Amino acid sequence: MVNTTAKINTISNCKKCNHKLCTQKVSIFSSLNMEQLAKVGDLINHRRYKKGELLVMEGEKTESLVIINEGQVKAYKTTLDGKEQIIYIFSEGDFFGERNLLRDYASPYNVEALEETHVCIIHKRDFQILIKSIPDIAVKIMEELCMRLDRLENTIETMGSRTVEARVSLVLLEFADKYGKPHPRGTLIELPLSREGIANYIGLARETVSRKMSILQEEGILEMIGNKKVLLLNRSELEKTLK
């Protein structure tokens, strides 16, 4: 199965972890029984990336579905003026590379680790077999794709109607839902992105993001804790800026 001892170690851990990590975490495998999970586990390879490392480059032809097991990554396109437009932030349980499961497809974006990240990889050919023997997986992927469509559609709505405040609110609410933890005075959000990253996510200048967040702080809607944390104090007020 494998050669070097270190690798055997990792892999053998993985034999167990396949159920816990890659498979159980991920909604697309949630309907599988133990036997099926084991089957899936056999097809999975693992890999680690350090912060800043590229998992995939825009335009690169990839051959596999990648599932984030631990850590998080950003998927971004490079615009003609050299900026990066972040499209997705993928965290534990999210996947990418689904486009080329069915046909050959160049990656539409760069994917870069935002921190130490551990991924599970399933090769296209294995996945195609898998999807045929367990059709329910295709349905689960469809569900996930629909959720992404939802988010992108909403993003386009706020980007189109162009009230900058709404864009900032939307991203803060998104982060609150995804990364927020209960706190006596509200919700504590660990930001996955720097100010510049947030700006690149919602198509603004980093200074503008700073300014708008300062205003939200003055209004008592949130409190900035250092640069990487935000305490959301008044969620309903923040939601008002949306609709």
Add this chain to the structure above:
Amino acid sequence: MVNTTAKINTISNCKKCNHKLCTQKVSIFSSLNMEQLAKVGDLINHRRYKKGELLVMEGEKTESLVIINEGQVKAYKTTLDGKEQIIYIFSEGDFFGERNLLRDYASPYNVEALEETHVCIIHKRDFQILIKSIPDIAVKIMEELCMRLDRLENTIETMGSRTVEARVSLVLLEFADKYGKPHPRGTLIELPLSREGIANYIGLARETVSRKMSILQEEGILEMIGNKKVLLLNRSELEKTLK
């Protein structure tokens, strides 16, 4: 050419046309054999809408997949300042309502006929049965959803990087691919939307769309023919404004 008797005619035609119109036109049924097509045909209902009629309202709970057989529709969200942000234009062979095939889902947008439109409707419960007996359909839908994700991701990129020219170019190229016909001097595009519609599609003021298109005409990249047609003379030049 049409009136009441014609309508009866149409309906009875449909028993036959199910194979030709709804099913053969649509990529999601492209892998089906004749027998399967017939099975699908039996599940389909038809309906016509006049220009301006709403097929679905934002927030409404729908129960079926709708396939455009003839005509076209726009899917749009109403923003808090009363504007409409158009997200999709669906034409012959496109479908919507896929979100609620799997779970109960309120429509994320209004859908309105841009012209006389004829649709095929499959109820959720029938579709769920269909998808189980012919799993390949789920795969086809996945493909289509991936294409939509592609487009939305590109839209977000251009909306984010905020060069207004690029937005106009992108929409013109999209229309050229979708509705363009060969012409001795380039590509003739029948615009599905008015200037205001285009503006609502790419998040600009209608005046801005006018101005940018006038500039493109001055530059010799295109020629406006009345209000509803555009002759694209220099496609490669238009593409340069993107990347």
Add this chain to the structure above:
DNA sequence: CGGGCACTTGATAGTAATCAAGTCCGGTGG
């Protein structure tokens, strides 16, 4: 031929990008 509507074009104002200093924070080394 005339009326209405969509579109174009012009002038103005508002808002965010850009340019430019500062300031804060975390990390490092003395």
Add this chain to the structure above:
DNA sequence: CCACCGGACTTGATTACTATCAAGTGCCCG
């Protein structure tokens, strides 16, 4: 433990661009 350094962030001033407001113009249809 403290002082210093660098990078990220904030804040301010200016500029650039598009939305908005306001006339016109042209096209399509009766």
